[in-house]
Amino acid sequence: MTAAPARTDAAALPTAKRQTALMATLSHARHVIGENPVTGFSFGLLAILLLCALIGPSIVPHDPLSSDTAATLQAPSARHLFGTDQLGRDIFSRVIVATRLDMAIAIFSVTLVFVVGGLSGIAAGFFGGWADRIVGRIGDTIMAFPLFVLAMGIVAALGNTVTNIVIATAIINFPLYARLARTETIIRRDVGYVMAARLTGNSDLRIALTTIMPNILPLMMVQMSLTMGYAILNAAGLSFIGLGVRPPTPEWGIMVAEGAGSIISGEWWIALFPGLALMLAVFCFNLIGDGLRDIVDPQRRT
Amino acid sequence: MTAVPLLEITNLTVEFTTRRGIVKAVKQVDISVAKGETVGIVGESGSGKSVTSFAVMRILDRAGRVAEGSISFSGFDLTNAPEFAVRDLRGREMSMIFQNPRAALNPIRKVGRQIEDVLRQHARTGSGDARTRAIEALANVRINRPEDRYDAYPFELSGGMCQRVVIALALACRPELLIADEPTTGLDVTTQKAVMDLIVDLTRERGMSTVLITHDLGLAAAYCDKVVVMEKGEVVETAAARDIFARPSHAYTRKLMRATPRPGIALRDLLPEGAPVAAIKQPAASDAALLSVKGLVKEYPRVHTRSLISRYLRKGNETASAPFRAVDGISFDIRRGESVGLVGESGCGKSTTSMMVMRLLDPTSGSIIFNGQEIGELPARTFAGNSLRSKIQMVFQDPTESLNPRFTAVRAISDPILRLDKPMAADALRARCEDLARVVGLPPDLLDRFPHQLSGGQKARVGIARAIALNPDLVILDEPTAALDVSVQAVVLNLLADLKATLGMSYLFVSHDLHVVGLLCDRVIVMQNGQIVEEGITKQVLEAPTADYTRALISAIPHPPV
Numbered sequence: 069m070t071a072a073p074a075r076t077d078a079a080a081l082p083t084a085k086r087q088t089a090l091m092a093t094l095s096h097a098r099h100v101i102g103e104n105p106v107t108g109f110s111f112g113l114l115a116i117l118l119l120c121a122l123i124g125p126s127i128v129p130h131d132p133l134s135s136d137t138a139a140t141l142q143a144p145s146a147r148h149l150f151g152t153d154q155l156g157r158d159i160f161s162r163v164i165v166a167t168r169l170d171m172a173i174a175i176f177s178v179t180l181v182f183v184v185g186g187l188s189g190i191a192a193g194f195f196g197g198w199a200d201r202i203v204g205r206i207g208d209t210i211m212a213f214p215l216f217v218l219a220m221g222i223v224a225a226l227g228n229t230v231t232n233i234v235i236a237t238a239i240i241n242f243p244l245y246a247r248l249a250r251t252e253t254i255i256r257r258d259v260g261y262v263m264a265a266r267l268t269g270n271s272d273l274r275i276a277l278t279t280i281m282p283n284i285l286p287l288m289m290v291q292m293s294l295t296m297g298y299a300i301l302n303a304a305g306l307s308f309i310g311l312g313v314r315p316p317t318p319e320w321g322i323m324v325a326e327g328a329g330s331i332i333s334g335e336w337w338i339a340l341f342p343g344l345a346l347m348l349a350v351f352c353f354n355l356i357g358d359g360l361r362d363i364v365d366p367q368r369r370t
Numbered sequence: 371m372t373a374v375p376l377l378e379i380t381n382l383t384v385e386f387t388t389r390r391g392i393v394k395a396v397k398q399v400d401i402s403v404a405k406g407e408t409v410g411i412v413g414e415s416g417s418g419k420s421v422t423s424f425a426v427m428r429i430l431d432r433a434g435r436v437a438e439g440s441i442s443f444s445g446f447d448l449t450n451a452p453e454f455a456v457r458d459l460r461g462r463e464m465s466m467i468f469q470n471p472r473a474a475l476n477p478i479r480k481v482g483r484q485i486e487d488v489l490r491q492h493a494r495t496g497s498g499d500a501r502t503r504a505i506e507a508l509a510n511v512r513i514n515r516p517e518d519r520y521d522a523y524p525f526e527l528s529g530g531m532c533q534r535v536v537i538a539l540a541l542a543c544r545p546e547l548l549i550a551d552e553p554t555t556g557l558d559v560t561t562q563k564a565v566m567d568l569i570v571d572l573t574r575e576r577g578m579s580t581v582l583i584t585h586d587l588g589l590a591a592a593y594c595d596k597v598v599v600m601e602k603g604e605v606v607e608t609a610a611a612r613d614i615f616a617r618p619s620h621a622y623t624r625k626l627m628r629a630t631p632r633p634g635i636a637l638r639d640l641l642p643e644g645a646p647v648a649a650i651k652q653p654a655a656s657d658a659a660l661l662s663v664k665g666l667v668k669e670y671p672r673v674h675t676r677s678l679i680s681r682y683l684r685k686g687n688e689t690a691s692a693p694f695r696a697v698d699g700i701s702f703d704i705r706r707g708e709s710v711g712l713v714g715e716s717g718c719g720k721s722t723t724s725m726m727v728m729r730l731l732d733p734t735s736g737s738i739i740f741n742g743q744e745i746g747e748l749p750a751r752t753f754a755g756n757s758l759r760s761k762i763q764m765v766f767q768d769p770t771e772s773l774n775p776r777f778t779a780v781r782a783i784s785d786p787i788l789r790l791d792k793p794m795a796a797d798a799l800r801a802r803c804e805d806l807a808r809v810v811g812l813p814p815d816l817l818d819r820f821p822h823q824l825s826g827g828q829k830a831r832v833g834i835a836r837a838i839a840l841n842p843d844l845v846i847l848d849e850p851t852a853a854l855d856v857s858v859q860a861v862v863l864n865l866l867a868d869l870k871a872t873l874g875m876s877y878l879f880v881s882h883d884l885h886v887v888g889l890l891c892d893r894v895i896v897m898q899n900g901q902i903v904e905e906g907i908t909k910q911v912l913e914a915p916t917a918d919y920t921r922a923l924i925s926a927i928p929h930p931p932v
Contacts, residue, residue, distance in 0.1 A: 099389070260772030263730060264782075268836065269759050269789035272751070282776040 093363075100362045107359030113352040120167035130158035132165040132318045141335050151337035153326065159338060162318040163345050169319050170349065173230065174299040177237035178292055185242045186281075186288055189249025194257055194276045203250070207243035215240040219302060223311045233312040237299045248291055252284040286361045293357035297350035304346055320346045374445070375402040376579045377426065377464075377547055382439035384418070384425050395421045397603040398439070403547070408573065408580040410590030410611070412626070413600035414855035415826065419583050422600075423549045426581075427466055428456045444546065462492045464547035465540035467569075469555050471532035475524040481535045482508070482520030488542045504542075511538040511568060529716070530561035534568065541572060548573060551583045558715035558882060563926040566593050585855060587626050591615055592928040599623045629860040631885035633912065637867050640860035640889070659739075660876050661704040661727065661844055666736035666746075668722050669693040696722045698900035699736070704844065709870060709877035711887030711908065713923070714897035723897070724846050724880045728764055729753040741843065760790040760840040767849040769829035773821040779832045780817040783807070786839045806835040811865060827858035831865070838869060847879045851886065863890055884923055888912050896920050 101108045125132075130148075136156035144151040150159035192203035210218065222236035256262060257280075265279045304321025306312040313319040315326070320342040327338025384396040396418040403409045413419045424430045426441055428448060441448040443464065448456060468474045476484055485504040501520070508516035511534040524532055533553060540548060550569060554562035570593055573580045584590050590597050591611045599607040599614075599622065607620040618624045625642045671693050697719040704710050714720045725731040727738055729750050738746035745758060753759060763786070766772035773782055783803045787794070794802075804814040812831040821829055830850065837845055847866065851859035867890060870877060881887050887894055887908070894911050896904040896919065904917040915921045 260766045260768055261774040261777075264764075264766060264772045264833075264836065265774070265785065266730060266754055267728070267759070267764055268786035269754050270785070271754055274789075279774055283774070 097363045100359055104359065106355055107362075110352050110355035110359065113348060114356060117167060117171060117349055117352060120164050121171045122168075124164040124167050128158075128161035128164050130161040132157060132162040133316055141330070141338075143335075144337055150341040151335075153323075153338050154330070157316075159323070159341055162323060163320070163341050166318040166320050166323065166342065167345070167349075169230070169313065169317065170300050170303060170321075170346075173233055173237065173303040174296050174353075177234040177241070177299045177303075178296050180234065181238040181241045181245050181295070182288065182292055184238070185245025186249045186284075188242075189246040190253050190276050190280060190284070192246065193250035193253025194272070194280060200250070203246050207246050210239065211243045216302070216305060219306060220309070220311060223306060228311060228314070230313060233303050233306055236306075237302050240302070241295050241299070244295065245288070245291060248287065249284060252287055253280055256280055256283055286364045289360045289364050290357040293353045293360055297353035300346065300349050300353070376405045376407075376444055377401075377403040377581070378440075378442045379422070379426070380440050380442075382422065382425060382441060383437040384421050384430065384434055385437040386434045388433065394437070395434070395603055396425065399600070399603075399605050401598055401605065401608075403579045403581060405546075405579055406574075406577045407596060408570065408582065408594045410582045410584060410594035410597045411600060412584055412587050412590045412597055414585055414626075414857060416602065417600040418603035419600050420551055421603075423466070423551055423581065423583055426549065427460060427464065428453075458492075461488060461540075461545070462543045463545050464549065465543070465545045467533075467536055467540050467548065467550040467553045469552040471529060471536045472524060474536050475532060475539075477524050480521050480523060481527070482522075484535075485539055485542055488539055492543050507538045507542045508535070510541070510572070511535070513538075528561075529557055530565060533557065533561075533565050537565070537569065537572070541576075544576060545578065547579045547581070549581045549583070552585070553582070554589070555585075559926040560715065560922060562589075563928070566928070569593075586630070586928070587614075587623075587856070588630050588632065589928045599626065625857060629856040631856075631859075631883070631889055633885065633888075635889075637864055637889045641864060642857075658706055659703040660706040660708075660741060661878075662737075662739040663703070663723075663727065664701045664737045664739070665699050666697055666701070666723065666726060666738065667695060667699050667734045668697040668719070668726060668731070669695050669734040695900050697726070697733075700897070700900070700902050701736075702895055702902065702905065704876050704878060706843070706876055707870075707874055708893065709879060709891045711879045711881060711891035711894040712897060713881055713884055713887050713894055715882055715923075717899075718897045719900040720880050720897050721848065724764075724848055724878060727844075727878065728762060728846055729756075729759075760786065761843045762846070763837040763840070763842040763844075764846040764848060765830075765833050765837045765850040768853045769826060769833050769850075770821060770853070772833055773829055775821055778818050778820055779807075779812070779824065779828075782821075782832055783817075783835045783839055786836060790840055802839075803835075806839055807831075809838070809869070810835045811861075825858075826854050827861065830854060830858070830862050834862075834865070834869070838873060838875070841873060842875060844876045844878065847877055847881075849881050852881075852883075859886070866890060883927075884912065885927060896923070 101111055134157065136152070138156065139148070139152050140154055140156040142148055142152045142156075148158050148160065150163060153159055153162075188203045192200040219236040219240050222239060223232050226232040226235065253276075262275060262279055265275050270279070303312065304319070304324065307319050307321030308325040310325075313322060315322055323342035324339045324346070327335070327340070327342070330336075330338050379399060379401040382396055382399045383394060386393045386395055399418070399422060401409065401411070401422070411419045411422065421430070421434070424434075425436055426443075426448065430436075436449050439449070443459065446459075475481065482501070482504045485507050486500040489500060489503055505516045505520055508519055513519050513531065513534055519527070524535070527535065537553075548569070553569065554565050557565060566589070569580065572578075582590060582594055587597075591614055594611045597609060597611050597614045598605055599620065601622045607614070607618070607623045609619070614623065615627065618627055628642060629640050631640065700719075700723065702710070712720045712723065722731065726733045726746075729745060729748065732750050733746055736746060737744055740758060740762065743758070745753075748756060777785070780800065780803045783806055784799050787799060787802060803817060807814050807817055810831040812828060812835065816824060816828060821832070824832065833850070850866070851862050854862060863886070866877070869875070877890070879887055879891050884894075891908050893906065894908045895902055896911070896917065898919045904911060904915060904920045911920060912924065915924060
């Protein structure tokens with residue numbers, strides 16, 4: 069039983085192991101995407117969105133800000149794919165360039181709430197008592213307001229900047245994250261592996277962060293992708309009513325607002341294309357959730 | 371055997387479509403059940419015994435399908451029958467009892483109502499006499515005060531009581547065939563005996579046929595007319611129950627039989643024939659007490675049944691109800707190198723005791739002296755930082771649940787070393803984990819797997835490796851083999867005995883199974899209602915128990931007709 073071990077090259081082992089682990093993750097991701105065409109489609113859409121956000125401004129055919137009084141309110145054509153607006157700006161270019169700002173708002177606000185809300189929820193669920201009471205009451209207070217009105221109030225009070233839109237979007241999503249993390253933590257608080265971690269000398273804080281958090285991560289991922297779509301909508305909504313991003317900055321919400329009045333007079337393209345982009349982005353994030361969970365969860369990797 | 375069997379399974383093959391292609395869970399199985407016969411299907415996990423029964427009930431999940439063969443129920447072909455015809459048969463002509471009775475009952479509906487639902491579904495009753503019929507069904511499964519129990523919710527009943535309700539549900543429409551899938555797993559031995567006796571009596575009374583699916587060969591042999599042994603989807607042996615223990619013909623049956631703990635055998639007898647065995651070294655237990663528990667008490671406040679307001683209004687004359695004592699003043703010693711069994715049924719306080727000794731739970735009063743040092747006073751919350759933490763370790767009941775699903779095996783084993791030992795380089799840590807894996811008989815190339823990629827026995831070994839990583843003095847074994855197959859249990863028990871001999875640890879073995887405890891322990895403590903009812907040398911307690919409760923426990927273990 070305790071025969072002298074034939075030691076393999078210990079130094080070479082970890083790197084090789086890590087490489088195969090990476091390969092396994094990638095092949096698993098490929099499998100998840102291939103298994104479900106909807107997941108594949110949503111990841112494709114995400115890739116396009118990210119591409120637009122990264123290199124959009126350098127590939128668009130027209131300057132999104134330059135107005136051309138000779139070519140105002142033109143219908144979609146080969147020169148202006150999505151037509152032009154009241155100031156003769158190219159809507160196609162504006163829609164593409166706006167991707168970066170809208171995605172940035174969504175990603176930063178969701179990341180912020182993921183960290184803050186997730187950690188408070190874990191603290192509330194794991195330690196209970198006062199931690200639970202404080203986090204719970206903060207959540208209840210936020211939930212007591214109509215969320216969009218609350219976001220309006222926060223942006224109006226803090227000042228009309230992109231940073232404040234991010235903060236406001238994060239605040240209104242806080243209860244969702246805190247409650248999910250709290251519930252999932254309570255389920256896992258007394259399971260065998262948490263007790264085992266306690267026996268092996270882990271402190272409470274370490275158990276919460278290294279044992280419980282990774283285990284609730286797959287669920288939080290789904291929540292993240294769902295609120296991502298919601299965050300984009302929220303940012304666009306704030307811009308639509310004139311808060312947050314200011315013209316002439318291209319942003320989907322403002323563009324829809326600018327075009328809304330022209331729909332009746334027949335210029336449908338001004339509001340339609342940014343609206344469509346908004347819809348596709350939200351749609352993409354809502355679809356991606358399940359696929360993302362399957363990739364993050366090691367138990368699905370059989 | 372009558373000429374026309376009630377249930378005839380011929381050449382049945384069930385396939386499951388998975389990512390890795392098609393898996394045959396059941397391969398060319400032939401089973402026939404005559405009218406009034408009780409047939410046991412015995413096998414370990416993965417043997418296809420449950421899948422066979424699901425195929426009979428036509429409740430295979432979507433990935434599974436009957437690839438070939440046929441199932442006929444009193445001449446009616448079940449494999450090709452339309453769904454509505456099978457639905458009509460289920461519950462009325464054939465019904466099923468599942469493993470976890472609590473999960474099989476709707477938690478928010480009164481049990482009486484649930485029985486009425488079944489009766490109504492199959493038009494066995496009008497609304498007028500439904501209640502009477504439901505109470506009658508409850509009375510039939512020997513539930514005391516059935517009129518009161520009619521209004522109970524499942525959570526208000528004990529596990530054994532819930533299983534009786536499930537049996538009442540299954541038998542409400544007087545079916546011809548009852549399939550019981552592990553009906554007593556998770557129940558205490560005395561409850562198991564009561565439930566099995568009930569099933570057998572009822573089926574005999576009504577001339578029903580029963581299929582008992584179980585992993586316990588002893589249970590099947592004790593209660594069935596015929597036993598079918600399955601391994602890896604195939605039937606390896608079919609024999610009369612009284613013959614199977616006397617003359618097992620297949621090697622697998624012999625292996626299963628040997629692995630089943632029974633009186634009068636030693637630990638090594640559990641292993642398959644021809645396995646290389648060295649005698650277990652018996653280290654001399656020294657006289658010095660390693661652990662000494664004195665007058666240990668754990669109280670829980672009683673849940674108030676009266677509302678807060680009525681308590682407030684009648685505050686003046688409130689008599690404080692006595693708190694519930696889960697552990698009621700127990701004292702015992704464990705000497706260095708000794709293994710002590712702590713036996714009792716669920717709710718007897720054995721787990722609470724082990725949690726207090728483990729310092730995961732604070733006692734209400736009493737002292738726990740470990741190695742001459744009082745540890746009962748140290749609060750459980752901060753004990754993780756104490757230097758004694760590494761000296762008391764534990765092997766958990768469910769190897770799956772006790773391993774973090776996101777840690778690989780090597781990460782799980784290295785966790786105590788990282789937290790409680792001196793810092794060391796990654797290579798040295800890896801090497802130490804590989805050594806530990808070798809000690810517990812886990813192939814080192816499995817170390818990078820996640821728990822869900824390991825078998826039950828391998829997970830148990832990871833749990834044991836984690837517990838012994840820091841050379842503890844005392845290891846608490848909390849039913850370490852309860853979730854394992856018997857053949858795996860045999861190996862794990864032997865491993866534990868060997869480890870104790872080589873590493874000189876003491877064990878506190880918490881279990882409900884006296885036979886298993888008898889194999890591994892020098893002394894045994896029997897607990898009931900938070901108190902110790904009997905304590906002594908294992909052999910004496912097993913052969914000549916003095917307490918009535920111990921006698922009841924021993925006699926409840928199913929005895930195969932030898």
